[in-house]
Amino acid sequence: MKKRILILGAGFGGLELSTSLSETLGETVEITLIDKSDFFVFGFSKLDVMFGRAAPETVRLPYRSIAKPGVRFVQQTITAIDPVAKRVTTNKGVFLADYLVIALGADYEVGATPGLTEGENEFYTVEGAERLRGMLPDFRRGRAIVGVCGAPFKCPPAPSEAALMLHDFLEQRGVRDQCDITLVIPFTTPIPPSPDSSKALVAAFAERNITFIPTRRVRELSPERRVVVLDDDTTLPCDLFLGIPKHRAPKVVEASGLTEDGWIPVNSRTLETRYAGVYAVGDVSNPGTPKAGVFAEGAARSVASSLIAELSPAGKHQPYAGAGSCYVEFGGGRVARVDVDFFSGPKATGAHREASTELRVEKEHFGSSRRARWFGMRS
Numbered sequence: 001m002k003k004r005i006l007i008l009g010a011g012f013g014g015l016e017l018s019t020s021l022s023e024t025l026g027e028t029v030e031i032t033l034i035d036k037s038d039f040f041v042f043g044f045s046k047l048d049v050m051f052g053r054a055a056p057e058t059v060r061l062p063y064r065s066i067a068k069p070g071v072r073f074v075q076q077t078i079t080a081i082d083p084v085a086k087r088v089t090t091n092k093g094v095f096l097a098d099y100l101v102i103a104l105g106a107d108y109e110v111g112a113t114p115g116l117t118e119g120e121n122e123f124y125t126v127e128g129a130e131r132l133r134g135m136l137p138d139f140r141r142g143r144a145i146v147g148v149c150g151a152p153f154k155c156p157p158a159p160s161e162a163a164l165m166l167h168d169f170l171e172q173r174g175v176r177d178q179c180d181i182t183l184v185i186p187f188t189t190p191i192p193p194s195p196d197s198s199k200a201l202v203a204a205f206a207e208r209n210i211t212f213i214p215t216r217r218v219r220e221l222s223p224e225r226r227v228v229v230l231d232d233d234t235t236l237p238c239d240l241f242l243g244i245p246k247h248r249a250p251k252v253v254e255a256s257g258l259t260e261d262g263w264i265p266v267n268s269r270t271l272e273t274r275y276a277g278v279y280a281v282g283d284v285s286n287p288g289t290p291k292a293g294v295f296a297e298g299a300a301r302s303v304a305s306s307l308i309a310e311l312s313p314a315g316k317h318q319p320y321a322g323a324g325s326c327y328v329e330f331g332g333g334r335v336a337r338v339d340v341d342f343f344s345g346p347k348a349t350g351a352h353r354e355a356s357t358e359l360r361v362e363k364e365h366f367g368s369s370r371r372a373r374w375f376g377m378r379s
Contacts, residue, residue, distance in 0.1 A: 003098045004030045005307065006032050006086070006095055006097035007032065008101065009103035009104040009105055010040060010073070011035075011103060011283075012296040013101075013103035013300040014103040015040065015370075017300035018066075019071075019373055020308075021071075021307060022071050024304075025070060025308060025311060032074060033072070033073045033074065034074045034076055035063065035073070038064070038075050039060040040061045040375075042059065045367075046128075047161060047162060050133050050242075060126075061374075062375075077091040080255070080256070081253065083257070086100045086275075086277060102279070102280040103281045104252075105282055105283045106154060106249065107247070107248055108245040108246070109245060110122065112150065112245075112248075113220060113221065113246060114220045115223060132242065136240075137173070139179070140173070141178040141179060141239075142179060142239030142240060143182070144166060145181075145183075145241050146159050146166065147217075147228060147242070148186055149219075151217065154283055156290055160185075161328060161329040164210070167210060168332065181209075182212075183210060184216050186215065188214050188215055193348040194340060194349075194352055197328065200352060201330075208331075218230060218241075219231045226239060247283070247291070249262055249263055258273060258280070264280040264284055266285045269302075269320050271287060271302060283296065288343070294324035298322075299320050302317075305317050320343075321341075323339070324339075325337055326338050327366065335356070336352065336359060339351040339353070
């Protein structure tokens with residue numbers, strides 16, 4: 001009887017895991033990939049949509065394009081997870097597994113920040129990015145705030161990118177001089193593991209007259225008073241808010257008993273949970289790395305190697321390296337890269353690659369190569 005591998009969530013982690021397993025094991029196993037959505041979107045594409053650099057329909061990658069040996073995609077909503085029995089219930093049925101991998105990502109707790117409205121003043125959902133795309137052309141004068149409402153959050157460079165891209169957007173429309181931009185983040189520096197990247201970003205903020213407020217988060221929005229309130233009770237005037245909502249593990253994961261301190265604890269090198277045959281990768285887990293697609297992808301490759309080692313005589317486990325590279329939009333058509341390593345030394349390190357147009361080409365290849373690998377789409 002074929003071994004059943006059940007993957008919950010078709011983001012970076014789930015897509016890379018199912019692809020890696022299919023490449024080596026093919027039809028010798030039954031791989032079921034479950035997600036409630038019918039399409040995938042790269043996180044960085046939401047910024048492109050918000051600022052009008054990409055049409056919404058062009059960034060949606062349909063899961064129906066997945067055609068890999070041994071892999072079946074199922075669009076259903078997960079309603080219960082039993083990690084002991086490795087039994088998963090959805091809105092349409094029940095699935096049993098020999099191996100269970102949870103890659104459901106993080107959900108947004110919009111209601112945790114009074115005044116924050118999903119789809120209206122946040123850009124971390126596709127709907128939010130689309131709505132703001134329609135609102136931004138009407139912003140010609142006033143105070144704009146890019147603000148983080150809680151930590152941890154996906155893609156730590158994204159707030160800095162949004163502030164720099166907003167500057168470019170307003171400059172191109174000839175209204176930058178009539179607008180103020182403020183960035184509020186809960187970290188001491190924009191990218192804590194990389195002092196050089198943080199220094200470059202702070203310099204970019206200064207050059208563009210962007211006010212940078214570190215070590216603070218947005219606690220409340222008051223549209224009537226046109227202010228935001230920070231967690232130290234400071235109030236800032238605000239005519240346009242681009243927000244990053246507070247993140248949380250999906251409620252179905254919390255109800256399963258898998259979480260501790262809000263996220264699923266795992267062995268940082270194997271991604272195993274405390275339940276036999278159950279793994280967790282990506283934003284829903286807590287291996288000691290940031291919540292970002294590239295780290296979910298690396299974790300998925302490690303889990304794939306573990307499962308292949310168990311199911312194939314030629315397999316060998318590759319420990320999760322805890323390293324990855326993130327691209328950072330600096331505006332003006334330039335992209336920087338930060339290479340971060342969390343496990344090799346006593347503390348995390350980050351190497352900075354200066355922003356350039358060459359790195360923009362590299363970033364574009366990052367996206368196109370995964371579209372081809374996961375969806376079979378050639379650009």
